[in-house]
Amino acid sequence: xxxxxxxxxxxxxxxxxxxxIDTYQGIILIYLSxxxxxxxxxxxxxxxxxxxxMEEAAYLDGASRLRTLWRIIIPQVRGGIAVTIxxxxxxAWNEFLFAVVLxxxxxxxxxxxxxxxxxxxxxLWAKLAAVSVLAMLPVxxxxxxxxxxxxxxLTVGAVKGGGHR
Amino acid sequence: MTGRGEVRFQDIVKMHGEFxxxxxxxxxIKPGEFFALLGPSGSGKSTTLRILAGLDAPxxxxxxxxxxxxxxxxxxxRDIAMVFxxxxxxPHMTVAQNIAFPLEMSYLPKKEIRLAVDEAARRVKIDHLLxxxxxxxxxxxxxxxxxxxxIVRKARLFLLDEPLSNLDAKLRLETRAELKKLQRxxxxxxxxxxxxxxxxxxxxxxxxxxxxxxxQQVGTPTEVFARPNSIDxxxxxxxxxxxxxxxxxxxxxxxxxxxxxxxxxxxAGECDVVAGIRPGALxxxxxxxxxxxxxxxxxGDTAVLDLDCSGTAMRVRISHEDLPREGxxxxxTARPQDIHLFDPVTQKRL
Numbered sequence: 001x002x003x004x005x006x007x008x009x010x011x012x013x014x015x016x017x018x019x020x021i022d023t024y025q026g027i028i029l030i031y032l033s034x035x036x037x038x039x040x041x042x043x044x045x046x047x048x049x050x051x052x053x054m055e056e057a058a059y060l061d062g063a064s065r066l067r068t069l070w071r072i073i074i075p076q077v078r079g080g081i082a083v084t085i086x087x088x089x090x091x092a093w094n095e096f097l098f099a100v101v102l103x104x105x106x107x108x109x110x111x112x113x114x115x116x117x118x119x120x121x122x123x124l125w126a127k128l129a130a131v132s133v134l135a136m137l138p139v140x141x142x143x144x145x146x147x148x149x150x151x152x153x154l155t156v157g158a159v160k161g162g163g164h165r
Numbered sequence: 166m167t168g169r170g171e172v173r174f175q176d177i178v179k180m181h182g183e184f185x186x187x188x189x190x191x192x193x194i195k196p197g198e199f200f201a202l203l204g205p206s207g208s209g210k211s212t213t214l215r216i217l218a219g220l221d222a223p224x225x226x227x228x229x230x231x232x233x234x235x236x237x238x239x240x241x242x243r244d245i246a247m248v249f250x251x252x253x254x255x256p257h258m259t260v261a262q263n264i265a266f267p268l269e270m271s272y273l274p275k276k277e278i279r280l281a282v283d284e285a286a287r288r289v290k291i292d293h294l295l296x297x298x299x300x301x302x303x304x305x306x307x308x309x310x311x312x313x314x315x316i317v318r319k320a321r322l323f324l325l326d327e328p329l330s331n332l333d334a335k336l337r338l339e340t341r342a343e344l345k346k347l348q349r350x351x352x353x354x355x356x357x358x359x360x361x362x363x364x365x366x367x368x369x370x371x372x373x374x375x376x377x378x379x380x381q382q383v384g385t386p387t388e389v390f391a392r393p394n395s396i397d398x399x400x401x402x403x404x405x406x407x408x409x410x411x412x413x414x415x416x417x418x419x420x421x422x423x424x425x426x427x428x429x430x431x432x433a434g435e436c437d438v439v440a441g442i443r444p445g446a447l448x449x450x451x452x453x454x455x456x457x458x459x460x461x462x463x464x465g466d467t468a469v470l471d472l473d474c475s476g477t478a479m480r481v482r483i484s485h486e487d488l489p490r491e492g493x494x495x496x497x498t499a500r501p502q503d504i505h506l507f508d509p510v511t512q513k514r515l
Contacts (some may be wrong), residue, residue: 055218057253059240061314062270071266075257 008101013075015102022103026076035088047073056113082149089142093135110135169231170196170321170354172217175230177226179212186212192457194356194371199348201357204375205401211326213375214358218324219243228463230322241270244319250327254299260286260310261295267318288347303484305336314363316351323348323355329364329485341367348506362402374398390503396512399441399505405469408447408479411509412440419504421496422475424454429501430515438515439507444469444482446503449489456481458489470495 011030033086050073050138058068073149074081104112114131117124172194179187187209194200202210215221219240227236237245238248246267255263261282262422268278277391289309297306308328315323328344345368348355359365365372366386374382382394387504393399399407401452410421415435418425456472466486472479473497481497489495506515 051251051253053249053251054251054255056218056240057247057249057255058241058266059220060218060245060247061267062241063266063319064241067270071257075253078257 004097008098011098012102012106022106024107027099027103027107027109030102031095035091038091039084039088042084043077045082046077078149082146086142090139093139099119151156167473170194170323171229171231172200172322172354172356173229174213175227175229176212177205177216177228177253179209179216179221180224180362185378186222187216190378190380192373192380192383194354196354197352197368199345199355199368201359201369201372202375203359203362203369203372206360207377208375209378210264210358210360210375214324214326214356216243217322218247218333219496243322244320244430245322245324246318247310247324248308248315248326248328250330250469252299252307252331254310254314256286256299256306258298260297260299260302260313261342263299263310263311264295264313264317267314270385270395281317282313283405285313285321286356288316289313289343302334304331305340308332308340313349316347316353318515319351319353321354323351323353325355327359328357329359330361339440344368363404368404374401376401394514395440396441396507397506403443405444405482407441407443407505408481409441409507410479412438412479414438414506414515419506421454422456422477426454426499426504427501428504428506430506432515437509439509441505441507442499442503444480446499447483447485447497448499449482449483449495450498453496455494455496457494460489461488463488 011144015021015026015030020029044156054076055068058072059065063071093109093138094111095109096115098108100115103109110131114128114135117128117131170184174190174192177183177187182505183418190209190213192255202213204210211222216223219235223236227234229235230245230294230304255266258266264282264285265278268281273281282295283292286295291306291309291313294302294306294310299310302310311328325344329340331341333342341364368431369386371383371385372389373380374389375381376385376397380441381398382389389398390402393402393407394410400409412419412421413435414420414428414430414432414437417428417431419428419430419438419440421424421440449473454474456474458470459473460471462469462471463485466485467482468485470489474488507513
């Protein structure tokens, strides 16, 4: 794995070429390029844990592939999806390096906004602390919400011999 | 409807890379029949069931259901219900939701679904468990739930992939009998995969015996037991298995370990054969085939004796009263019609 600093320059060049420096879509694109592989890698193991017979049973029961995914598979990986949401959200929410280089004037994430309270002349400690607390709030709320699903998702008994709820 | 659930397999071949899982399988299943696919693991019986269900496509050959070629029809459009070995219950749904799922997929009105679910659950006696999740059920209850999900839709074919193998011995016997009654009362065609010859013998109207990707014999359990087609089948069907000993045939007699026994086989000349005699067909009699008793397995009503017959291992089942002592020598005979002869080269029945 490359240290993130190592790929800032190419990212900058790409974004400048398409004119997306300091835009929402530019930052979203950059974050997506980290988060998507990570999310897929994390989710795959959850999907693979579901026995293939489960899908086959659904097909034989007359379900299409899409309905099988929606009604049978997704509900069983709820825990994995919750875990992934938390990780991906934290990754993006706490990111600083790319944001400070590739944005900061017209658009900025909360980490960069906080950094603006630190300057050469003075550090606005009170504001910095207040924003820090506010910045933590969504993370805490997400954690509380996700916890319910994570615990549930880990213990569902799928086939015979599986765990009990 | 008559003719519902008729199946025909025509020259089905299934290749897994270089390996031929099925090498040209042909058979027919009549409507309303309980048909067993029996064979050791890796013999192709499960592959056959999966091809019938539409979960796997054959490499070559055609599958017909009710006279229609369904080889390229999707599993969901074949109108087939299946009970999986692992049951494959949907763990996030209640028992009622599990049973209702196939009906929901065919967009039945809610009211009808509820009636059908109640009916199916009552038939397999789990109507008091409808609000539970599969994880809260015992193995036997899960199995019933899987059965209910399969019968609720009144599909034309009912496939069972070793449904009893996850149950304990006592429950297996009970469920076996119930399964047969259920199939009779529904009048549905059932295809049953098992490696347990006793299950196949007791449940099936007819059965197909698979060995190494081929069907070796199709017939009623009685036929297969009475006239096994090959040495493999003779050794596979029956418990304890048939004694298969090298022997020499000459003029209506078969000579085993120096002793001649009369057979009903009618062949000219002399030749080497493999003689098959079921352990239960051997009787104690004076001046017969001599053998030394090596071990006695007493089952209470009957006993199985492990014998050493001039270097060949044999088994005999006799009633409990006639029990000889271990180490003693006994003398046995068998009726001519109970001696099966096989060709040692082709392995086929003579």
